[in-house]
Amino acid sequence: MSDETMMDDEIPSGMDEAGEIADDAPVTSATVGDLAYRTGGSLEGLAPIELTPDILRLIEEGGVLRLPEDGDATPEGTQTLFGEDEKMIINLGPQHPSTHGVLRIMLELEGETVVRSKPIIGYLHTGMEKTAEELTYVQGATNVTRMDYLSPISNELVFCLAVERLLDVEIPARATWIRMLMAELNRICSHVTWAATNGMDLASTTMMIFGFRERDMVLSFFEKTTGLRMNTNYIRPGGVAADLPDGWEDDVEVMMDTIESRLDDYDELLTGQPIFRERTEGVGVVSAELLLAMSATGPLLRAAGVPWDLRRSMPYLAYDQVDFDVIVGSIGDTFDRYAVRMNEIRESIRIVRQVLERMPRGDYRVQDPKITPPPRARIDESMEALIHHFKLFSRGFEPPEGETYVSVESPRGELGCYIVSDGTNKPYRMHMRAPSFVNLQSVPALLRGGLMADAIAVLSSVDPVLGEVDR
């Protein structure tokens, strides 16, 4: 990588070709050409703020460093890039315990202050969307559950909801409520794990132990119900894999009481603690307007004061029948994001308690032999059941052709699943709209102007799960 190429790359290439835009057939609209023209050709040369169009101001505030990821970031390289000033580029990660996986961030520093940054991802990319095209719909849930390893239930849920919409099947009420119970337990589990790792990032190792202790209670219940602690493959097209175990009410009740009382411990340990508040308050502030432009969702967006929660706004499952509050923050700093998640745990506990009271009786999956396997006992006595069982697991079912996009509120934001069916037993295309992947775009905006030491706290507050970012 020569120095000259790096100089070229620093100026976004789309903007310095204002003259050519009009010739381009697809870009006949005034938008792009006009925007580039009015701002004098590059982001470095923005007009005064009152003349700058909102969208360009947002892009500028986005603070993305656009350098090639395999470029030369040695001091010599940076000298030619920035001349005599104090800027330098350093790498955070990919091997760093606070990057929550293998995330690398290139930080452009001016002294101790972060100017621009660029998250570099792809270290965990395993081509899950490609894999999904090779798996039948019955096998598909096993694949998607591995994307966001902290909330496997949400992944399975959104995939199964999409498949069910393609098939146009109604699932029994009990299955819906079991799904809701598991999704909320998973949200609690994911948020306490976030609190644990966030505590670790801010040097509160006690919080780490506490968080993982609570998480384990939920995982133990998952193990009892689904047979596995993580990557459960419990929610399947047509319902859930198995009914809840005997005595599940007691387990869940004890679990909720314990976690609820321990949330008070967290408050004592972190919420009111001066060191924690010093490190989080007013750090990584970002406006709701910018987050919306950056397509951010979930606690990140809600902390900035936008009451957007798909459970409330576009209800799925039976969320329109339970009572809960959508938690919003006020100024969108790191502390708000912490507070939103802590209070969401309390709301999830509220939902779980309502599910506990109102769990309907009945089937836990559709009694349609084309979609769900027959009960085990039937296979021994009925030839037909045996055939159905064999056909389901060897060939699977074939949804009618068409495409659909279904989304749910995962602990990290809007988790969407886009499936195209061509009428065969495998999805023609399966795309996951991963909230971590999209939310990660807001990180440069959050880091911009902050101190290097705050970068870890800010990054942690976004809660990216790298398995889902890279898929």
Place this chain on the structure above:
Amino acid sequence: MIAALGGIASSTSRGEEVFHPTRAQYLDVVAAIKAADYATCTDLTATDYLNAQVARTLPESIAPERFELVVSLLSISQVHRLRLRIQLPEDDLTVASLFYLYPGTENMEREVFDLFGITFVHHPDMTRILMPPEWEGHPLRKDFGVGRVPVQFREAPGPR
């Protein structure tokens, strides 16, 4: 109802509203939708319909092409979603970037470029995002076989 969508071919897929602008209409249509208070572009992806035989649902006025860009737009104030499906011919895989309307599409467009090879005109950073920079081919294309390329790591020592 957004006036600019009046002349655009539309369809309904499983109860979801889908519009099919042509590539020339794409940017204007998205700009009009954005002006109608669709503040967020939730998702941007693509599909590769390698063979004309693959069954798919399109309005009759739209000629199918190999690639299709799929864009989901969300209005938080109206609690409404729209989806756009844009046909892209195989021999000219370029389309306008939405970056200057929705900065949040930056990574999504990079992902589509990386995995499908669709170039977004005037995107500020049209580079690979998930695959290594020196990777050849676009994995989510249908003619890219699973496991076809043995995984190799840069600067890895030779066979042991």
